[in-house]
Amino acid sequence: MTIFTAKSLARVLLWSSLSLAASGCQQEESTSAPDSEHFPKVSSQRLIRSTNYDTEQVFTGSIRAGNTTAIGFELAGKIKHLAVDSGNHVKQGDLLAQLDTSLLEAEKRELQASLAQNRADRELAQSTLKRSQALKQQGYASAQQLDELKGQLSSLQAAEQRLRAAIEANALRIAKSTLVAPFDGIIAKRNNNLGEVVALGAPLFTLIQHNNPQATVGVPVGLAQSLQDSQQLTLTVKETPYLATVAGIGAEVNPVTRTVPVRLTLPTDAKVINGELAYLHYNKTVDTAGFWVPISSLTDGLRGLWNLYVLVEQQPDQYLIERRDIEILYTRGDQAFIQGAISEDERFVTQGLHKVVVGERVMLNTQVATR
Template sequence: MSESNRSRMMRSRQRAATVAITTILVGGAGGAAVTGASLLSAEPVLTRPAGPVPVETMTVAMQPGYSVLRQFTGQIEAAMQVSAGFELSGRITHVLADEGETVAPGQPLARLDTSALIPEDAALRAERAAAEADAELARLTLSRNDALTARGFRSVAAQDEARLTLARAEARIAAIEAQIASVAVRLDKSLLTAPFAARIGSRLVEPGQTISAGQPVLMLLDTAPPRLRVGLPPDLATTLSPGDRVRVAVDGTELPATVRHLRPDLDADTRSRAVVLTVDAPALPGQTARLILSQQIDEPGFWAPLSALREGVRGSWSVMALEPTPDGDRTVPVAIEVIHTDGARVFLRGMLPEGGRILGRAPDRVAPGQTVLAVGG
C-alpha cells in the first residue's frame, strides 16, 4: 500500500470516531433532560405534621403565706455557774475535790488553816469562865446587900454599886460569848462546801497556797439540764412564751428544748432580744447550738417547682401558663415575682388565677404561643 493510501485510511477512521463520540454525548444529554422533566412533573410527597409537644403541667393553688425555717446561733450554758471561794483570807491546807467530779450539796470542797483560831477560842472560853465567876460574886453580894439594907445595916448606895457590878459582869460575859461566836463563824467559814449539786469545772488553787478573801478556788457547774441563750429579732421573740417547746441543734443533732424566759430588754450592740431555753438532753457548756424556728410570712402566692421558672430580660422571671383554644392548649408567658425559695421549690406571686395551669418542667424548650399536650396537673 502506498503512503498516500495509508494517510487517507487514517483520516477516515478519525472522522468515524468523532461522529460516534458526538452521538453518545448528545444521547446522554437527551436522556438526562427527559429524566429531569419527569421528576419535575411528578406530584410532591406531603410529610405528616408533628403533633403537640407533651409537657408536664401543674395547677396553681394560692396560699395565704409561707413558712420560713430560720436558725439562730447561741451558746450552751450551765444552769448555774459559780466561782466558789472563801470569805476569809488564809492558807489552803486541803483541796478535797478535783476537776470533773460530781459533788453533793454540803459536801466539803476545801479547808483553810485554822491553827490560829483554836487557841483563840480556848482563851475566850477561859475568859468567859472568869467573867461568869465575877458575875456570880456580884450576884451574891447584891443578895446580901438587899437583906442588910432591908434591916437598915447597909446604905442604898452600896446596894446600887453591887447591882451595877453584876450588870457589868453580865455584859462582859455577853461580849465574850460574841467573840466566841465570831471564832466559831470563822472556823465554819474555813471549810468550803458545795452550795448545790454540781460538777467541778476547774480547780484554781493548790494546797499550801495563800489566798485572799473572795479569791476563786473552784468553778462549780450545776448538774441541772443546761441552758441555751440566743439573741432573736424583737418581732420574732414576741412569738415565743415561757413553756413553749422548740428544737435546737447541737453538733448536727436535734434536741428538744423549752423556753425558760425572755429578757425584757434589747442588747445594745446587736439590738436583739435574748431568749433562754432549757435543753432537755445532755449538752456541754460552751458548745455552740442553733435554735430552729419556723416563721410564718403572711404573703399570698403559690408554690411551684424551680424548673417552672423561665428567665427573662434584666433579671425578670416568668412561667408558661396554658390557655385553652379550639386547637388545644396554647402556652402564654406570664410575668411573676419570686418571693422565697427553699432550694427545690419557689414561692411565686403573679397575675395567675386560682386553678390555673402552668408548665411545671423544662419551659425553655417550649416557645410562647406553641400548642402543647398537657400531662398531669
C-alpha cells in the same frame, strides 16, 4: 411542523407561568414549614395553686445550765485541803475545800478563857453584893456601895453576852472555812492550788448544775411578743432535736443584735454541754396564695423580679414559650414559692432554660414525669 398562532402562544405561556408558580409555592412551603418532630423537647410541670405556705425560721443561741456558779470562801485564808478537781461530779453538801483554821482555833480558846474569867468575876460580884446587902440591913454598908456592886455585876453580865456572841462569830468563821457544794453538779474549773492564800470572795471553783440544762436564744421583737411562757418549741443541739419549753422572755432589746433573749428549758436528760450552740426552729404559716416551683425553673428578670417560662399551647403537642414576671416570696431547699402573671394549671419549663428562647416552639418531653 406545528405552527402557533399568537393566541395559542399566549395560552401556552400562561399555562407555563402558572405551573412554575405552583411548583415554586410548593417548594417554599416545604422549606418554610419545618417538621414538628424537629422542635426541641422540654420537661415541664403544671402550676398548682396553694392558699398558704409554711416558713421555718432558725435562730442561734447557746446552752447554759440553770445554775453556773463561781463559788469560793466567804473569808480570806490559806487553802489547807482540796477535795475535788475539775471534772468531778459532786452532790449537794459534799466537801469541796477547807481553809487553814489555826488562827481561828486560837481565837476560840482565847474567847473561852475570857468567858471562864468573866464567869468567875460574876460569881464574886454576886457574892459581894449579897454580903453587902446583909451589912446594909445592919447599917454597916452604904447605899453607894450597893449601887457600885450592882453596876459591876451588870457590866459583867453584859461582858458575858459579848463574849458569847464573839464565840458564836468565831464558830461561824470556822464553819465557813469549809466549802461545800450548794447543789448537785460538775466542777467545771478549779482556779487555785493547795497552799495558796485566797482573797475574800475569790472564786475557787466553777460549778455547773446537774439536770437543769437551759438555752438562751435571741429572737426578733415581733416573734418574742408572740411567744408565751410554757410554750413548747423545737431546739436542736449537735443535730439532735429536743422539745424545749419557754421559761422566760426578756424585756429588753440587745443593742448590738437588736434581738430579745428568750430562755428555754431542755429535758433533764438532754446531753448538752455549757457553751454549745443551740438552734431554735420556729414554724409559721403565711396565708398568701401562690405556687411552688423548682428553683431551677427560674431566671433573672428586671427590677428585682424573676422570670418563669410558661408553655402556651398552639397546636396539639406544640407549645410556644412565653416569659412571665414573677416574685419569689419564700424558698425552701430547691423549691420556691412564687406569685406573678401566672395562672393555675399552666405549664412551665422546669429544666434546661439555657437551651430555649422566648417565642420558640417546643414539644413536651414525655419521658420526664409531669404533674
